[in-house]
Amino acid sequence: MSATGHTLPKSERLSGQKATGTLLREGRYVTSGCLRICYREGESVSRIMVSVPKKLFKRAVRRNLLKRRIRESYRLQKEILERPLDILFIYTSPEVLPSETIFKAVGEGLKLAAAGR
DSSP states (O other): OOOTTOOOOGGGBOOSHHHHHHHHHHOEEEEETTEEEEEEEOSSSOEEEEEOOTTTOOSHHHHHHHHHHHHHHHHHHGGGOSSOEEEEEEEOOSSOOOHHHHHHHHHHHHHHHHHTO
16 A cells, blocks of 8 residues: 555654643744744654644645645655654645645755754
């Protein structure tokens, strides 16, 4: 069904108030294209969370579309990270951008986070 190493299991999704609060409190921020990325050192495996503000997109269909695009872009490029990180992707563009643009923004953001900037 999917290539080995290119999956996004439940264990790689960041959830829970404690983990989210710690990330927002202690994380560092970088901006990459249409995304603002908050990251911090993880424990054993990289975990992600995706946010598309309701203020920008009132319709859930569009918010969910953008979340799927971001998660898929991360899934295909997660090998960029050498060490485990907890990452929050926040979509900031007021328009729905194509998958290719989001793919590039996620890749650039992962490189910045991996470098620790």
